[in-house]
Amino acid sequence: MIETNLHGQMAEAAITAASVPILELRGLEKRYGATHALKPANLSFARGEIHAIVGENGAGKSTLIKLLTGVITRTSGEVFWEGQPVGLATPHEAIEFGINAVHQEVVLCRHLTVAANMFLGDEDVGFGLLRKGEMTRRAQAILDDLGFQLPAHVLLGDLTIGQQQLIATARAAIRGTRFLIFDEPTAYLTRTEAAQLFALIGRLKERGVTIVYISHRLEEVFELSDRVSILRDGTLVGTRVTSETNETELISLMINRSLEQIYHKEFFPAGEVLLEAKNLSGPGFHDVSLSVRAGQIVGLYGLIGAGRSEFVMSLFGRQHKTGGGILWQGKEVDIRSERQAMDLGIALAPESRRDQGLCINLPVGFNLNLPIFSHITMAGLVPFSADRQRADRQIADLQVKTSGRGALVSSLSGGNQQKIVIGKWLNHGARLFIFDEPTVGVDVGTKAEIYRLLARLLAEGAGIILISSYLPEVYELADELHVFRRGEDIARHAYHTASHEEILSEAIGV
Amino acid sequence: MSTDTKTATVVRKSSANWMFGLTLIGLLLAMCIVLSLTTKSFLTEANIMNLMRQGSMIAILAVGETFVIITTGIDLSVGAVVGFCTVIAAWLLTHDFSITTTIIVTLAVGVAIGMFHGFGIVQMGLPPFIITLATLTSLRGIGLLVTNGATINIVNDTFTEFSRNDFVGLPNLFWMVILVGIPAYIFLHHSRYGRYIFAVGSNMEAARLSGVNVKLTVYLAYTLSSTCAAFVGLLLAARIGVGNAMQADGWELQAIASSVIGGTSLFGAIGSVHGPLIGAFILATINNGANLLNVNSFWQRIITGLLIILIVYFDQLRRRRG
Numbered sequence: 001m002i003e004t005n006l007h008g009q010m011a012e013a014a015i016t017a018a019s020v021p022i023l024e025l026r027g028l029e030k031r032y033g034a035t036h037a038l039k040p041a042n043l044s045f046a047r048g049e050i051h052a053i054v055g056e057n058g059a060g061k062s063t064l065i066k067l068l069t070g071v072i073t074r075t076s077g078e079v080f081w082e083g084q085p086v087g088l089a090t091p092h093e094a095i096e097f098g099i100n101a102v103h104q105e106v107v108l109c110r111h112l113t114v115a116a117n118m119f120l121g122d123e124d125v126g127f128g129l130l131r132k133g134e135m136t137r138r139a140q141a142i143l144d145d146l147g148f149q150l151p152a153h154v155l156l157g158d159l160t161i162g163q164q165q166l167i168a169t170a171r172a173a174i175r176g177t178r179f180l181i182f183d184e185p186t187a188y189l190t191r192t193e194a195a196q197l198f199a200l201i202g203r204l205k206e207r208g209v210t211i212v213y214i215s216h217r218l219e220e221v222f223e224l225s226d227r228v229s230i231l232r233d234g235t236l237v238g239t240r241v242t243s244e245t246n247e248t249e250l251i252s253l254m255i256n257r258s259l260e261q262i263y264h265k266e267f268f269p270a271g272e273v274l275l276e277a278k279n280l281s282g283p284g285f286h287d288v289s290l291s292v293r294a295g296q297i298v299g300l301y302g303l304i305g306a307g308r309s310e311f312v313m314s315l316f317g318r319q320h321k322t323g324g325g326i327l328w329q330g331k332e333v334d335i336r337s338e339r340q341a342m343d344l345g346i347a348l349a350p351e352s353r354r355d356q357g358l359c360i361n362l363p364v365g366f367n368l369n370l371p372i373f374s375h376i377t378m379a380g381l382v383p384f385s386a387d388r389q390r391a392d393r394q395i396a397d398l399q400v401k402t403s404g405r406g407a408l409v410s411s412l413s414g415g416n417q418q419k420i421v422i423g424k425w426l427n428h429g430a431r432l433f434i435f436d437e438p439t440v441g442v443d444v445g446t447k448a449e450i451y452r453l454l455a456r457l458l459a460e461g462a463g464i465i466l467i468s469s470y471l472p473e474v475y476e477l478a479d480e481l482h483v484f485r486r487g488e489d490i491a492r493h494a495y496h497t498a499s500h501e502e503i504l505s506e507a508i509g510v
Numbered sequence: 511m512s513t514d515t516k517t518a519t520v521v522r523k524s525s526a527n528w529m530f531g532l533t534l535i536g537l538l539l540a541m542c543i544v545l546s547l548t549t550k551s552f553l554t555e556a557n558i559m560n561l562m563r564q565g566s567m568i569a570i571l572a573v574g575e576t577f578v579i580i581t582t583g584i585d586l587s588v589g590a591v592v593g594f595c596t597v598i599a600a601w602l603l604t605h606d607f608s609i610t611t612t613i614i615v616t617l618a619v620g621v622a623i624g625m626f627h628g629f630g631i632v633q634m635g636l637p638p639f640i641i642t643l644a645t646l647t648s649l650r651g652i653g654l655l656v657t658n659g660a661t662i663n664i665v666n667d668t669f670t671e672f673s674r675n676d677f678v679g680l681p682n683l684f685w686m687v688i689l690v691g692i693p694a695y696i697f698l699h700h701s702r703y704g705r706y707i708f709a710v711g712s713n714m715e716a717a718r719l720s721g722v723n724v725k726l727t728v729y730l731a732y733t734l735s736s737t738c739a740a741f742v743g744l745l746l747a748a749r750i751g752v753g754n755a756m757q758a759d760g761w762e763l764q765a766i767a768s769s770v771i772g773g774t775s776l777f778g779a780i781g782s783v784h785g786p787l788i789g790a791f792i793l794a795t796i797n798n799g800a801n802l803l804n805v806n807s808f809w810q811r812i813i814t815g816l817l818i819i820l821i822v823y824f825d826q827l828r829r830r831r832g
Contacts, residue, residue, distance in 0.1 A: 359712030373702040
């Protein structure tokens, strides 16, 4: 049945002329509260083209994918499928049209076989029983046909992530897909696997499938795509025919932005060296050396997955280093636990509010005081007054918009939640503050408050490590900027000594 | 997402917590009133004292169980620990150890079992369900092995009288609930580690990154649970005057039920000390009332099951709205 689908598709593709775009967006827009995730965008996808979409982290690429696959609903604008206006309000509707997405993380069942995954939800049934042998045989035929040298009878979990990605692609390919979105598909692939994937993409294109290809790797964009669209800060800034553009133009389009004047930068004389990492290696990063002085911000820029978070988690004792050393105020230290790092004077506001930063179903005051319960405990008990005073003072200092310290954190907006993630460390007396993506999903007003807070910490003699995937942020704030790529610290620049283009090129690796 | 609506939501949530506690007490009182009117024997001194004794032991178990459930864990072993500890206590007393020694050693056994659970969960990485299930069956086995399946009679009047006597008009057993309940309340709501228990149950990673010793907190929760169970073992041994490894069969489920009826969330981070206490006495009243009304004892189990579904369902509704 599925094979007939493939052939039917090819026939259909031949009949319908490529004149009408398969999918057209008119004024497509998405807002999350005050955040404008995607500003009105007009874009049309031609039948059978490979259309690349590039942009920095947070430029709106994932918002666009979610809109196209019906995962989220648009705020305004129109979508036309083969010239007809469509709602595209649910994932089911998108799949009915033949719109599928292959995600960076494989969303399949690791405990089922490859064949079972390929036919999941569309099993071959005879007399109410699964025809497993038949399905395995057909799955193997499809895999062989695609040129993947992968067995269909093994468990999906036994394959590498890259191979799983290929299976996910094959699964999408046999499902009557007419519009297939790839989100950073090569992030975990080896060269051979990537080559297999590109071959598959080529075959899908021949069958008239429209491909949307999202990648940070510009060389892939030039190798594969017919056209390329550039997103920047939620705005679709342009579409180019790939053969008529070059890397320099793409990069300048990706970063050419009018700088919002919200960055608050004060300069302080560099004080003593607080922390020094010497050839530090660990899971996800390799041979990183840097030092942080009092009164200074050290910025870490890179793409997501470049090893920055892993590096700071190692400084904070969450993950153990595998090589190199750490000096704290000139003395060699071996940080084995978070508590030890905190006692030295290190504070870390982690990347993910929900997963790492907050106890979301507990009150605001509880979250703010969690790191300091050990300080304010007297005779084994937490004095009610100290608990209350500190929480109230923090809420007032940070201007957290909440009904009070007893309100649950889940009732707060993203920006206010982020203030708590940061604020809970301010009472702790730390000397080195590590902020991992402190302004993600935060409105402009709160961002400005956070930047002023950084300056205040520096004035008090603290040092800061600032991780951000948003280049202007680290560029404007960091006294020393390190660029990470694939786990390595590949470049360092003093304040404003390199251009945005140079830094982004280093991070992408063109 | 305006501030006004948020404020309103929050106010309702915190008042709803009090409402929930009051509703439980209201339910308990309503049942008592109905039973007083429909039966002659409910509102008699003997019956009320008996009810308090019945409820007390489950109440103490439920408090210990609640610590564990707040960390998103579960302790299935408490019933078995109670049975095992009756054997320990009886054995010590029949071998001429003093009552003080017996109490200390039995509680120490409870601590050791709890530490073992902590070890299994933290060091060996076993799911709490599995490690405590394993202890449940093994402890019954060890108890039977030690006694050769026999029952040890306790011949020590000072010890056995304790559970039968009263103090200032209330059964001693009920005083024990207060003895456990007040420190438990202070610990859970006013001490650092009490808060860590909530933090671990809410978000283990956030707690760890905030400097909370997650491992120690887990050890603590299971140790408290097993120690409460060992304490109940002592009380039960005194009440029935024997040590028998098969005693307290199914009490772990009654303890979990009491805790859940009392508002503890099996998803962690939500719970109190007073809730499970009231929950335990609601269960005891149901059983007592069903006996007095001559309801088939098999029905009691069914009623308990339905009540759990009902109360937890309404609690979920309340949370979803909030």
